[in-house]
Amino acid sequence: MSNYSSKGKENLDVMHLAVNCNNKIFKFISNKIDRKTKILDFGAGFGEFCNRFDNNVEAIEIDVLMHAAIRCRTYQSLDEVDRKYDLIYSSNVLEHIKNDKKIVEQFQETLKKGGKVRVFLPAKMSIYSKMDEVVGHYRRYEKDGLIKLFEESGFKVNYCYYFDSLGFFASWFYNKINQTGVVDKRSVVFYDRVLFPVSLFLDKLGFKYIVGKNLALEAVKSQVEEKVSTN
Numbered sequence: 001m002s003n004y005s006s007k008g009k010e011n012l013d014v015m016h017l018a019v020n021c022n023n024k025i026f027k028f029i030s031n032k033i034d035r036k037t038k039i040l041d042f043g044a045g046f047g048e049f050c051n052r053f054d055n056n057v058e059a060i061e062i063d064v065l066m067h068a069a070i071r072c073r074t075y076q077s078l079d080e081v082d083r084k085y086d087l088i089y090s091s092n093v094l095e096h097i098k099n100d101k102k103i104v105e106q107f108q109e110t111l112k113k114g115g116k117v118r119v120f121l122p123a124k125m126s127i128y129s130k131m132d133e134v135v136g137h138y139r140r141y142e143k144d145g146l147i148k149l150f151e152e153s154g155f156k157v158n159y160c161y162y163f164d165s166l167g168f169f170a171s172w173f174y175n176k177i178n179q180t181g182v183v184d185k186r187s188v189v190f191y192d193r194v195l196f197p198v199s200l201f202l203d204k205l206g207f208k209y210i211v212g213k214n215l216a217l218e219a220v221k222s223q224v225e226e227k228v229s230t231n
Contacts, residue, residue, distance in 0.1 A: 014183050016048060018192040021164070024200065025120050026052055028163075028216050029089045040085045040110065042078070042103075043093030044070055058085075078103070084112045091120040095137045104153040114223040117155065121146065123162060123215040129175040131183060141215055155219035162212025166199035167191075171213055 016022070026049050033039070034055070041050040044059035046069040059074045060081075061067060067074045075081055088107050094100045107117050122132070122140040132140065147157050162168075170191060178184070203212070 014185055014188055016046075017185060017188050018196075020192050020196050022048060024163075025049070025091055028120065029091065029118055033087060037087055038083070038085045038112075040081070040088045042088055042090040042107075043096075044074065047071060049089070049091060078106045078110060081110055084110060084115070086112055086115050087118065088115070089118040089120075092122065094119060095122055095132075095139055095141065096135075098138055100138075101149060101153065104149055104155075108154050108221055111221045113221060115221045116158075116218055117150075117221075118216070118218045119146075120163070121215050121217075123212055124168060127168060127171045127175060127213070129171070130179055131175070134182070143215060146215055146217055150217065150219045155221060158218045158220055160215060160217040161208045162210065163203065163208060163214040163216050164196070164199045165202045165207035165210070165212045166195060167213030168211050170195065 029049055030053070037055060039050075039053060039055070039057040041057060041059040044050045044061045044066070046066045047059070050057050050059045051069075051071050053072075057072050058081075059070050059072055060076070060078060061070060061074055062076055064076065088111060094103060097103055104117075111117065122137065123143070125140050125142065128137070128140050143160055143162070147160050150157055174187070
């Protein structure tokens with residue numbers, strides 16, 4: 001979000017070149033929704049995903065300089081939102097926020113009963129690197145810890161799996177040969193066009209249940225009203 005350097009912003013901007021990866025993330029985000037689904041993009045950036053929707057979508061983006069690129073109603077924080085949504089999604093954002101639990105609890109408050117949240121996040125602290133530091137990551141997530149985070153905030157987790165299994169090993173190797181923390185554009189494009197399709201195939205074979213560069217989670221807010229004490 002706001003805790004990265006100018007070098008970090010350049011790294012984040014480069015990721016729009018990962019076309020195949022972004023398309024796959026959007027497929028995860030937009031699965032089984034229709035035009036009536038009220039959607040909130042938390043951490044929209046310059047609108048990579050929210051600009052693809054043609055239905056009821058709004059966005060949160062802390063950086064007002066990016067608002068001009070976002071083609072929907074945009075807020076700076078969840079505190080400004082005055083409605084509830086059927087779906088809240090977030091891609092590579094929570095790791096930038098020190099108190100991520102507070103945000104997940106706000107997701108709970110901002111969803112309708114039975115509403116869903118879908119998050120896509122960097123996985124495995126074992127591959128935390130200078131690049132993570134440069135772009136302002138407080139953490140990479142462990143699968144069990146991510147599930148616990150949402151369950152302790154009142155959600156029921158429908159699923160949580162790894163994404164881009166080959167990317168875990170590629171990141172580990174890239175971190176060894178690149179200590180600058182700067183993401184090379186050519187490397188991003190090469191991986192996205194050549195190696196990422198192989199990684200997706202490995203994910204389908206079952207590797208997504210073992211390891212990956214990222215985690216994808218879907219959780220649902222309970223449809224049961226909380227009982228109000230009469231004492």
